[in-house]
Amino acid sequence: MKIGTLEIVVIVIVALFVIGPDNLPSYAKKFGEVLKSLRAATADLSKDVQENIVEPLNEAQKPLRDALQPLQETVDDVHKNISAAKDSVASAINIRKRATVVTKETLEERKANEWTCPNCNNINHGKFCSECGTPKVTEENKTVQVVQENTKDKGENKEGVTI
Structure with a gap:
C-alpha cells in the first residue's frame, strides 16, 4: 500500500487541527522514529525468514529436483x-x-446416371443395358431413331433416295 501526496496533505491538515501547530513538530519526530524502528524490525524479520526457512527449503528441494x-x-x-x-x-x-x-x-x-432399360426394365448405370444389351436412350438417340423410323416409313434410305 502506497500513500500518495494528496493523502499526506490530508493527514497533515487533520493533524494540525487535532494536535495543533505547536505540538505538531514533536509528534512528527516521534512518528518518524516509530516508522524507522518499524522498518528495521521488518527488515530483521524478513532476513530471519530468509535464512531460517527459505534457504533450508531450497536446499531440501535440490535433491528432489535432481531426482x-x-x-x-x-x-x-x-x-x-x-x-x-x-x-x-x-x-x-x-x-x-x-x-x-x-x-x-x-x-x-x-x-x-441411372436409367431403366425400356425392354427389360433393368436398372443400369452404363451406356448399355447389362441384361439385354440395349443402348441407353438419350436425346441424340431419340433423334436418330425418329429419323430412321421416318425414312423407313417412306421407303427411303439415309441419303434420302427412294428404294
Missing part, C-alpha cells in the same frame, strides 16, 4: 508422442472426411 529431472524429461517425451498421435489421428480423420465427401459425390453422380 525429478529424468521423470520430467520422460513426461515431456510422452506429451510430444501424444501430440504427434493426435495430429496423426486428426489427419486420418480429415482424409476420411474428404473420402466420404468424394464417395457421396460419386454416389450422387451414379444415381443421376
Whole structure:
C-alpha cells in the first residue's frame, strides 16, 4: 500500500487541527522514529525468514529436483508422442472426411446416371443395358431413331433416295 501526496496533505491538515501547530513538530519526530524502528524490525524479520526457512527449503528441494529431472524429461517425451498421435489421428480423420465427401459425390453422380432399360426394365448405370444389351436412350438417340423410323416409313434410305 502506497500513500500518495494528496493523502499526506490530508493527514497533515487533520493533524494540525487535532494536535495543533505547536505540538505538531514533536509528534512528527516521534512518528518518524516509530516508522524507522518499524522498518528495521521488518527488515530483521524478513532476513530471519530468509535464512531460517527459505534457504533450508531450497536446499531440501535440490535433491528432489535432481531426482525429478529424468521423470520430467520422460513426461515431456510422452506429451510430444501424444501430440504427434493426435495430429496423426486428426489427419486420418480429415482424409476420411474428404473420402466420404468424394464417395457421396460419386454416389450422387451414379444415381443421376441411372436409367431403366425400356425392354427389360433393368436398372443400369452404363451406356448399355447389362441384361439385354440395349443402348441407353438419350436425346441424340431419340433423334436418330425418329429419323430412321421416318425414312423407313417412306421407303427411303439415309441419303434420302427412294428404294
